Amino acid sequence: MQTKDLAICLRTVNFSETSQVVTLLTREHGKIAAMAKGSRRAKSSFDGPIEIFSFGQVMFTLKETGGQLAILTDFQQPPRFRGLHANLRAMNAALFATELTEAFLEDHDPHSALFDKFIKFLETLQEAKDESVMLAWLILYQLRLLEEIGLEPLLDTCVNCSAPFSSGWKKVYFSSHSNGLLCPSCETAFVEKHAISAPHLAILQNPAKLPKTDRKKLHEIEQLLIYHFTELLGKPPRMAKYFT
Numbered sequence: 001m002q003t004k005d006l007a008i009c010l011r012t013v014n015f016s017e018t019s020q021v022v023t024l025l026t027r028e029h030g031k032i033a034a035m036a037k038g039s040r041r042a043k044s045s046f047d048g049p050i051e052i053f054s055f056g057q058v059m060f061t062l063k064e065t066g067g068q069l070a071i072l073t074d075f076q077q078p079p080r081f082r083g084l085h086a087n088l089r090a091m092n093a094a095l096f097a098t099e100l101t102e103a104f105l106e107d108h109d110p111h112s113a114l115f116d117k118f119i120k121f122l123e124t125l126q127e128a129k130d131e132s133v134m135l136a137w138l139i140l141y142q143l144r145l146l147e148e149i150g151l152e153p154l155l156d157t158c159v160n161c162s163a164p165f166s167s168g169w170k171k172v173y174f175s176s177h178s179n180g181l182l183c184p185s186c187e188t189a190f191v192e193k194h195a196i197s198a199p200h201l202a203i204l205q206n207p208a209k210l211p212k213t214d215r216k217k218l219h220e221i222e223q224l225l226i227y228h229f230t231e232l233l234g235k236p237p238r239m240a241k242y243f244t
């Protein structure tokens with residue numbers, strides 16, 4: 001059965017002289033891998049070869065049995081995000097978000113709200129002139145992704161003893177494995193942890209402040225998230241090196 005959806009391309013791999021295998025994030029059907037037969041031919045039903053961040057209406061056929069590639073039959077791709085390719089910093093932030101999205105979402109598991117957030121994120125990156133704005137939006141997207149996959153960090157109490165966070169805590173630590181804060185009494189018993197200063201934590205507790213936060217603070221907050229994603233994935237994300 002032919003299925004129609006809205007999609008953004010997360011990855012392309014050339015399959016033959018004329019075809020591609022693409023990973024798409026679709027709005028209603030989640031992440032899918034699909035064969036685009038003939039997409040590299042000069043004339044095809046795909047508006048030219050499919051590129052990363054190609055965005056538009058797609059038609060595809062899902063196989064009855066799991067684990068097989070869908071067949072992509074149509075992809076109308078107006079040049080919505082071509083501007084990203086002209087700005088290296090914006091592109092790196094977009095690629096980092098893409099890598100994490102691909103790593104953490106399961107195939108065929110729809111996250112429509114996250115899809116909308118991802119498109120909005122790319123639009124913001126494309127228009128942003130300032131590196132701080134790009135970093136703030138990357139952090140906002142990363143937090144949203146964690147929330148969507150059920151891993152929203154616990155940032156208002158100690159995960160070990162439930163003591164409410166207090167600005168009186170001399171040192172604050174975040175444990176990735178416990179997905180939350182460790183209070184000064186509990187942190188000594190934990191090996192796996194990452195220090196975060198109280199002012200930076202206050203920003204994370206109220207992410208609406210992120211777009212107005214200076215670059216140095218954003219950088220430190222991003223280091224905490226990179227630490228967290230590295231622990232979750234069991235290895236550093238490939239794009240993390242551009243943000244450390």
Ligand SMILES: [Zn+2]
Nearest residue numbers: 158161183186
């Ligand atoms: Zn505690």
